[in-house]
Amino acid sequence: MMFVAVMGYGTVGSGVAAVLKRNGEAISRRCGCDSISLKKILDIRSFPGDEFENLITSDFQEILNDPEIKIVAETMGGLHPAYDFVLALLKAGKSVVTSNKELVAVKGRELLETAEKNGVNFLFEASTGGGIPVLRPIYQCLCANEITEVAGILNGTTNYILTKMIKEGSSFEAALSQAQALGYAEKDPTADVDGIDALRKICILSDLCFGKNVPPESVEAIGIRGVTRADVSAAKTLGGVIKLIASAKRLDGGKLAVTVSPAFVKNGSMLSVTDDVLNCALVRGDAVGEVCFEGPGAGKLPTASAVVADIADCARHIGVNRSPSWEEGDGSNVVTGDSFTAPWLVRAKGDKEEIGKQFPGAGFIDVPGIPAGEVCFTTAEMPRSRVKSGLASSGAEACSVIRITDY
């Protein structure tokens, strides 16, 4: 019997308990590991009448000091006390799995190193892409590749809002209210809407794909608050849609271009049809070419699916460190913000002829319904700073500067 504990009995934690109860026996049979049994659940709240009521404790020490508990699932979220608890557990020789993207993005390297030193595992499949298998396929199935780029739609809330704007012509505000009413967006939607959640996830993907830590604070994240119906219309005219794209790409000389921003994606691509709360990650490697992983990026049972798979992997590898790893990094190799280079879709208030002088070869497009006095055009590949300076030189005022991807 393999005893496990869950820390945090919220949406994900209760999903983990439910999946273990429902499929526990089959999981141990399928995975060739000991039967997995949930022994403790840590939460400061009490849950009278809950089917797992008798497993709940508010005392972390009961888990830390229980020699029978070999694997702990951290589903609390946030940095503290999650970090402190996880560190103590790893040092005590217990494997830990987590769905906590903030913890992995900020403290992942240290926790992986601690796990390795103590001969246990630290796994976090659920932290990126929710229930979609993404991380393990990358570090196991694509291990023969030099990864050149990883990108995706990594936040369901913003994708839901953009889908409403694209398919129903909603404004950002109306779509956000709808998302809040349906429980897809928090009352304070900052972490989602401002791209912070997607930022943490692309940092984790970048760490894993390129082997070097990218601290979240080294990457510019632009959320979707500034996306307007005119942007949606401009993208449609150009044959695509606006999605919140997080991406990391290997450049020459060890540099990495990393960004989170609303971006143009062409119709017919996998990312273009990833709608509503779904997520999709795209990976490019030197042998495989391009592969995509699509599915539910959040939610109680999908996220639990990934957490429980990590528990099973730990159960199969007691005493053997099978976790991925990456080097220390301070973000000084990251190219982001105004230095980020791409072709751009620009809306600006200004004179077409003057703009044309500053952007030779600009492709002007007629966009139905854009405000009077605005022009819309696409640029060649250039740093965003060059777009800004070109607009300034032409006396124009930028309304939106949106990256055009090749996804």
Place this chain on the structure above:
Amino acid sequence: MMFVAVMGYGTVGSGVAAVLKRNGEAISRRCGCDSISLKKILDIRSFPGDEFENLITSDFQEILNDPEIKIVAETMGGLHPAYDFVLALLKAGKSVVTSNKELVAVKGRELLETAEKNGVNFLFEASTGGGIPVLRPIYQCLCANEITEVAGILNGTTNYILTKMIKEGSSFEAALSQAQALGYAEKDPTADVDGIDALRKICILSDLCFGKNVPPESVEAIGIRGVTRADVSAAKTLGGVIKLIASAKRLDGGKLAVTVSPAFVKNGSMLSVTDDVLNCALVRGDAVGEVCFEGPGAGKLPTASAVVADIADCARHIGVNRSPSWEEGDGSNVVTGDSFTAPWLVRAKGDKEEIGKQFPGAGFIDVPGIPAGEVCFTTAEMPRSRVKSGLASSGAEACSVIRITDY
């Protein structure tokens, strides 16, 4: 140093040699396994001037009897002598990885059992979906799920032909010629065009997802020779496209509905935008919901990417059996052919009123360009036998009966 051999120096085998040479050092670093070194290549042909010329041998015994060679990649294709060689290697205590779908579909269970008995591994990620991570994500990342259905576009040749028919209005014959000219289709295209290749792959997926062997001969495979421009047009009118879909679905009482056939897929789905030679596999599980894996299902380097990842997995698990497994099965639980139940898209020569009497609630659709005297309609969910008998009773002649999927 971990020595490996490759059997069959064709497209895939030469890709494996190339990837090992190019990324070998990084692979061993990333995977935490010994440095992987290619020691022998088995082929009856000689390759004068080839960079690996000095590794080539035509004598299988040189590989079988080399105690340094712990892992062998079988990339010969076909049942014999691949099966005989693989069996001998596993019995000799060597792990084997393969890209050979026929071998796995027909002999997989026996070879997995032999591997387990001998404490070695038999892995075959490349046999299904080429370079796309599909099998390992299912049996590892989705191990917390009861899989309810697996389906996909698993053959690139037929998908290329259908894409030409859909996007350029080509006839089947013209599109096949084009595919042959580009090297996407063999001179004798039977295995692809008649659905045999996709059949082997869905049998492997079904074995893995549902834990019981499905022999290929127990499943009806209908290829794309019969797909006409009228079918493409009918699908378009209905808001979707025709794709060659292979699928396996759990039914009540341990039965499995398994089929390979041209099928209607709705616009906007992942499968609907999987074009040209790309493949896509869709998996439904009770916790995760639905996930899709998309990418290159064939080709030298993509397939080598999967083969080499399996080699690395074997290298990490010397002496530990980590392969999946499934039970014996004779296909008696398979529902296929005329018993397969679905809603259907039907084209028939006959009288609309008479047909309407036989198919209450039929949705008649006006399809531009379909031959005079034909009617086109959709049915409720029913066995295909019921469609046939209904048409016969109405005095109509079936032109095409195409499954409507919910993908």
